Amino acid sequence: MLQGPPIPVALLTPAQAEPGANDLTSGEGQPADPRPAGGGSSWVAPILGAFGILVLIQTLFRAYRRNASKKSALSQPPRERLAEVRAQADARRDPVERLMAEATELCQRLATQMDAKAAVLEALIDRAEAAATRLEHARGGSPSLRSAGDPPNPEEPMQRRVFELADQGMNSRDIAARVGQPQGHVELMLNLRRA
Numbered sequence: 001m002l003q004g005p006p007i008p009v010a011l012l013t014p015a016q017a018e019p020g021a022n023d024l025t026s027g028e029g030q031p032a033d034p035r036p037a038g039g040g041s042s043w044v045a046p047i048l049g050a051f052g053i054l055v056l057i058q059t060l061f062r063a064y065r066r067n068a069s070k071k072s073a074l075s076q077p078p079r080e081r082l083a084e085v086r087a088q089a090d091a092r093r094d095p096v097e098r099l100m101a102e103a104t105e106l107c108q109r110l111a112t113q114m115d116a117k118a119a120v121l122e123a124l125i126d127r128a129e130a131a132a133t134r135l136e137h138a139r140g141g142s143p144s145l146r147s148a149g150d151p152p153n154p155e156e157p158m159q160r161r162v163f164e165l166a167d168q169g170m171n172s173r174d175i176a177a178r179v180g181q182p183q184g185h186v187e188l189m190l191n192l193r194r195a
Contacts, residue, residue, distance in 0.1 A: 158179055158181065159189055161179055162175055162179060162181075162186055162189050162190070163189075163190075163193060165178060165179070166190055166193075172186045172187045172190060
C-alpha cells in the first residue's frame with residue numbers, strides 16, 4: 001500500500017484529522033480510489049491520444065502532397081514550369097503594379113496610334129503641297145496668295161499709297177491726314193511692313 005509521510009495534525013481539516021483519514025485506505029481497510037468521486041479523468045487520455053494521431057496523420061498527408069506536387073513540377077518541361085511561375089507571380093502582383101502596367105501599355109498604344117495618324121497627316125500635307133504647286137504652274141507660274149476668283153483687296157492701293165508717303169519721309173500723322181485713315185491704322189500698316 002502506498003503511504004505518504006504523515007501530515008501534521010495542525011494542517012489538517014477536521015475531517016482529515018480523524019484516525020485513519022491520513023492513509024490511502026477506506027474505513028473498512030480497503031484501498032481508497034485515488035480518482036475523484038465522478039471518475040472523470042478516465043476519458044481524457046484516450047481523447048488526447050486520438051487527437052495527436054489525427055494531427056500526425058494530417059501533417060504526414062500534407063508533406064506527401066507537397067512532395068508529390070514538387071515531383072510533378074520537376075517532371076514538366078522548363079517552358080511550362082516558367083509559364084506557371086509567371087502566372088503565379090502575376091497572380092501575386094500588387095493591384096497598383098497591375099494598374100501601372102496597364103496604364104503604360106495604354107500610353108504605348110496611344111503613342112503608336114498618334115504616330116500613325118501624324119504620318120498620314122504628313123502624307124496628306126505633302127500631297128496638298130504638290131497639288132498647289134501644280135495648280136500654280138498651270139495658272140501661269142506666279143504664286144499668289146489670292147486665287148483667281150477672289151475680289152481685289154481694297155486695302156492694297158491704300159497700303160501702297162501709305163508706303164510711298166512713308167518712303168518720302170512723312171510721319172504717320174501727316175500720312176493719316178492725307179489718305180483719310182485713322183493714325184492708328186496707318187501706324188499698324190507701317191509696323192506690319194517693318195515686321
